[in-house]
Amino acid sequence: MRLVVLLVCACFVSLLRAEDGSRLWLRMERNADAAEVRVERGTKRTATVDIAVRELEDYWKGDGKVVLRVAEDGPARDGFSIGRTEKEEMVLTSASGQGLLYAAYGLLRMQQVGDTLGVGQTVSDAPAYDLRILNHWDNPDGTIERGYAGRSIWQWDELPGTVSPRYEAYARANASVGINGAVLNNVNAKPLALSSDMLRKTAAIADVLRPYGIRTYLSVNFASPKALGGLPTADPLDADVRQWWVGKVDEIYRLIPDFGGFLVKANSEGEPGPQDYGRTHADGANMLADVLAPHKGIVMWRAFVYKPSSPDRACQAYEEFMPLDGKFRDNVIVQVKNGPVDFQPREPFSPLFGAMRHTQVMPEFQVTQEYLGQSIHTVFLATMWKDVLSAQTYHDGETVAAATLRKVSAQSVSAIAGVANIGDSENWTGSDMAQANWYAFGRLCWNPDMSAAQLADEFLKQTFSADEGFVGPMRQVLLRSWDAAVSYMMPYGLHHIFAGEHHYGPEPWYHPGGDIRLDWLPSYYHRADSVGLGFDRTREGSGGAAQYHEPLSTLYGDLRTCPEEYLLWFHHVPWSYVMRNGLTLWDNLCYIYNHGVDEARHFATVWEGMRPYVDATRYERQKARFDRQAKDAVWWRDACLLYFQQFSGLPLPADCPPPVHKLKDLMKYHLDIDNYTAAGMDKLP
Ligand code: GCW
Numbered sequence: 001m002r003l004v005v006l007l008v009c010a011c012f013v014s015l016l017r018a019e020d021g022s023r024l025w026l027r028m029e030r031n032a033d034a035a036e037v038r039v040e041r042g043t044k045r046t047a048t049v050d051i052a053v054r055e056l057e058d059y060w061k062g063d064g065k066v067v068l069r070v071a072e073d074g075p076a077r078d079g080f081s082i083g084r085t086e087k088e089e090m091v092l093t094s095a096s097g098q099g100l101l102y103a104a105y106g107l108l109r110m111q112q113v114g115d116t117l118g119v120g121q122t123v124s125d126a127p128a129y130d131l132r133i134l135n136h137w138d139n140p141d142g143t144i145e146r147g148y149a150g151r152s153i154w155q156w157d158e159l160p161g162t163v164s165p166r167y168e169a170y171a172r173a174n175a176s177v178g179i180n181g182a183v184l185n186n187v188n189a190k191p192l193a194l195s196s197d198m199l200r201k202t203a204a205i206a207d208v209l210r211p212y213g214i215r216t217y218l219s220v221n222f223a224s225p226k227a228l229g230g231l232p233t234a235d236p237l238d239a240d241v242r243q244w245w246v247g248k249v250d251e252i253y254r255l256i257p258d259f260g261g262f263l264v265k266a267n268s269e270g271e272p273g274p275q276d277y278g279r280t281h282a283d284g285a286n287m288l289a290d291v292l293a294p295h296k297g298i299v300m301w302r303a304f305v306y307k308p309s310s311p312d313r314a315c316q317a318y319e320e321f322m323p324l325d326g327k328f329r330d331n332v333i334v335q336v337k338n339g340p341v342d343f344q345p346r347e348p349f350s351p352l353f354g355a356m357r358h359t360q361v362m363p364e365f366q367v368t369q370e371y372l373g374q375s376i377h378t379v380f381l382a383t384m385w386k387d388v389l390s391a392q393t394y395h396d397g398e399t400v401a402a403a404t405l406r407k408v409s410a411q412s413v414s415a416i417a418g419v420a421n422i423g424d425s426e427n428w429t430g431s432d433m434a435q436a437n438w439y440a441f442g443r444l445c446w447n448p449d450m451s452a453a454q455l456a457d458e459f460l461k462q463t464f465s466a467d468e469g470f471v472g473p474m475r476q477v478l479l480r481s482w483d484a485a486v487s488y489m490m491p492y493g494l495h496h497i498f499a500g501e502h503h504y505g506p507e508p509w510y511h512p513g514g515d516i517r518l519d520w521l522p523s524y525y526h527r528a529d530s531v532g533l534g535f536d537r538t539r540e541g542s543g544g545a546a547q548y549h550e551p552l553s554t555l556y557g558d559l560r561t562c563p564e565e566y567l568l569w570f571h572h573v574p575w576s577y578v579m580r581n582g583l584t585l586w587d588n589l590c591y592i593y594n595h596g597v598d599e600a601r602h603f604a605t606v607w608e609g610m611r612p613y614v615d616a617t618r619y620e621r622q623k624a625r626f627d628r629q630a631k632d633a634v635w636w637r638d639a640c641l642l643y644f645q646q647f648s649g650l651p652l653p654a655d656c657p658p659p660v661h662k663l664k665d666l667m668k669y670h671l672d673i674d675n676y677t678a679a680g681m682d683k684l685p
Contacts, residue, residue, distance in 0.1 A: 016615040021427025024173050024435050025462040028059040028112060036065035043070040047211035048097040051172075052104040059108055064088030066107070068100050075099060078180070078213070079126025082107055084117040098180075098213040102127075105176040113461045125447075128405055131298075131415035132445035133181035133217065134174065135263065135364070136422070140193065145186050146368050148375035149423030149430035154184060160204035167205055170422070171212035177442025181215045183417075187265035187302065189219040191227035194248055203255035215260035217300075222264060222284060223272035224248070235277035236287035245291045253295045261297035262288055263335070263417075268305045281305070281320065282327040289329035298413070300362065301328075303336045303352060306519075312542035313519040314340040314535075318351050326358030330411040333360045338388045340544070341525075343371050344495040346384070346486045348556070348566050351547035354393025354403040360412045363388065363404055367437045368421035370503055372485055375421075375430030376681065377629045378603065378622075379485045380478035382440035382452040389448045394549040401448045416445045431625055432618045435463060436478060452479055470613035477603045484603070486565075488596025488633040491589065493534065493569030496525040497640065502673035505632065505684070506639035509667055526568070528647040532575050532585065534568030545570050575648040586650045593637040594656055600626075600633035628681045635685045639666045661685055 019027075034057035039045060049068065056066050064087065071093050075081055080094040080103035092103035106125060110117070117123065137145040138152035153166050174182070184202060185193050192198060206216035221227065223234040225244040235241055252259050266273025266284055274284030285301040292299060307316040321334060328334065334356065339347025343366040352361060365385055372379045389401040398406065405414045418441040421429050429435050440455040456478040460471050489506070490497060497508040500520075508522045518524045527535055537544030538557045545557035555561045556570045564580060567573055575586045583591070604626040611619055641652065642663035652658070669685055 016613075019615045019618055021432045021435070021618055021621075022169075024428060025439055025459060026173065026176060027462060028108060030058050031061065034058065035060040035062070038065055038067050040067055040069035043068060043100075044097065046097045048101050048213060051175075051211055052092075052097070052101045055101075055104050055108065059111075060090075061111060062090060064090060066090045066092065068092050068103075070094060070097060070100065075124055075126055077126065077130075078102055078178075079124065080106065081122050081124040082110075082117065083122035084119055086119060088119070090117075101175060101213060102178060109176075109458065109462070112466070113458055114466060127178055127446045128401070128414075128448055129416045129445050130413040131181050131260075131362075132179050132442065133183060133260075133300075133415060133417045134179055134367075134420040134422075134441075135183045135187065135219075135417050136420045137186040137188075137368070138184065139186050139188075140190055140198065144423055145188060146366075146370040146419070147421075147423050148368065149421060149428060149434075150425035151423060153422060153424050154205065156198070156201055159201035163204055163208060166424070167208040168212075171209045171214050173428075173438075174214055174442065175212040177439055178446035179442045180213050181217055181260055182209060182420075183217040183219055183263045183300075185219045187219045187263060188269070188271060189221040189265070191221045191224045193218055194220060194224050194228055194252075196251065199252060199255055206256045206259070210258065215258055216256055217260040217263055218252075219263045219265070220288075221272065222266045222274065223276075233277065234272060236274050236279050236284045237277075242287055242291065245288060249291050249295065249297070253297075259295070259297060261292050261299055261331075263300040263302070264288065265302045265304065268302070280324060280327075282324045285332045285334075286327075286329045289332045293329070293331055296331075298331045298333060298415075299329075300333050300335045300415070300417070302364070303334050303350075304342070304364075312535075312537065312544050313524070314537065315542060315544050315547060318355070318547045321352060321359075322355060324359070325356045328359050330360075330409050333362045333413070333415050335362050335364045335415075335417060337364045337366075338385070340547075341495060345372055345490045346482075346493070346565060347495065348493075348548075348569060349388050349391045349393070349400050351549075353391075353400045354395035354398050354549065355547075357395070358408055360408050360414070361404055362415040362417060363400065365416075365418045365441065367418040367441050369434065369437075371498060372489075373629060373632065374504055375434055376504075376625050377485060377632065378431070378433040378477065378481050378626065379437075380433075380440070380452070380456060380481045381437045382444060382455045383479060383482040385441070385444055386448075386452050389444070392552075394552055418445075427618075427621075432463075432622055433478075433625070435459070439463075464610075464618075465613040467613055470610055473606050474610065477606050480599060481603065484596050484599035484633075486596075487592050488600060488636045491592040491596070492564060492585075493566040494526055494640075495535075495569065497522040499671060502671065504673065505671060506636045506666075508640055508643045526644075527572055528644055530647055530649070532573045532577065533589075533644060533647070534572045535570070536572040537570045541572070575650060586648050587653050589644065590641060590652050590656045593641055597630070597633040597637050600630040604630045624681065628684070632684065634660050635666070639663070642666075 037053050037056045074093040074095040076095050078099050080099040083091045094100045142151045225231045225234045225241045229244045265271050267275040289299045303317040303321050305320050310316045336350050336352045340350045391400050436459045439459045456475045499505045499507040500510040510522050546553050559571050573585050577585045607626045638659040638661040
């Protein structure tokens, strides 16, 4: 019997074609003979429609022919319908060629995941957010801030003469999940990004992205008029400064007629901004917005700012931006990170969502896993994003999704952004499993109502195997992975106890010495002392809980009613405090870290059973990662429990396994992040 099983497994393995992950979720087999695809008379053959036709000819495997039609009465904007007629034709209808391309990818997705349409049936679909944008934190020198998948895919050195085929593959992957915008460069923007030379290179990329319906945007450095234009100031109210921007924007639109607009990080982490000249964020954003308006461009102005006078980092975006509500132009969108601090493993949603009633606000998610195990740990972020988007703000009963989809004026557009996890590694994202986050981000922007389970299923079936023997167990892994990571990293609302600078691994003790901002230190956030643990954001503390709309403000502000997942976010809790399950904070902390470890180990075991379904390259690559994730979970557990134990002075509960590491060893360890690759993972604790 065993022999038979082994033989069957061996067959499976040998049958699976070697893969490098470069095809992402688009692993359809090309047709030997093109499928029959007809574009209805009257439907204009744009470059976009041509792509739709080509994709269907190459990959549609159904019996009947496919008909594409643009109809004025068809689903509006990027929406589409797919109908199966009595004559066994598949009819794809939209009001635009772009909608037809989305319909083509929709039909191919149905084919790949095994969704069928009955004769006479029609399905319709339309995107929720108008703008579904990836933010690349890519630098002109090819490095990527917080990128873990190699170097930038943009080859600035060889552009515009040489246009890498990767750009089109990138555009195609994005279009297939509904993404329709890309900010090509880092929000920590170099003035150089706006040089004439770089703009010509940018235009060459925009030309490739355009037929796939992807608009190009740029991050801009607010001091560009000085640094690039040689002006003595970048004051947004200065006439020469404004004129400089007018000239620059004209130049951009001459090269890129459908340019999307600017993304701006101003007066944050050393970046210049209007406050350098005593002006407000609104003054800065509006000046750029007025310059872009004649071209229909927009400004995405980030709310990720610091306010030195405020005692709580988590309160600062709200304090800076709420007074400006209603003061922004219609073509400004304030881009707000999902939580009030900074993409932590788990944060409550930012109180700005729903609160700004007269300003268009867009969520910013981080697809790249800066704080969630980078390209090693499997953490399916759809679960987290769903948690944020479906959170109730209690402003007019709106969820975060509803608050950001609502248009504050007839001219406004709704938007959502994700910081890309893409680099030039062969599988795009370093980890094969991290492709799931790129995929899910796009699909969720299109439809925030999709469940995390649906997203996981779609991804797994297309990217790996549609066999239920694979999808069933791996769906569970993906769905549990965020909770697991929160459990072994920062449970109960703990935050920012990462190793300094690179943010991989635990360092609740991190202090580089010298003169460092307190809010860049873990101790600022965890506040461990002999009494307890956590940041007091009640009325007696920083008052952060009061930024939420009632009843949340009272709910969060009261230790007895605060949801336990945010306990240490809002409260400084005594070690002996008895939680809802009757155990103390200290004991619960010990148990939950161990739960996280058990989960991570379980994921590694589940993966071992997936060998028959996955080609050897991707299987081994992912196995190394799951194994490392399980070890990292132990590292996190030991580091955090042993470190906090110094304050609690309490023993681990008798049924908790003893630590594997010694605190003093962990405190001496420094990860050489520059030389840290998946291959070097064995050098970690
Ligand atoms: O999370 C922090 C990152 C920075 C980043 C910043 C931001 C681009 O550590 O690397 O800078 O946020 O979002 O601006």
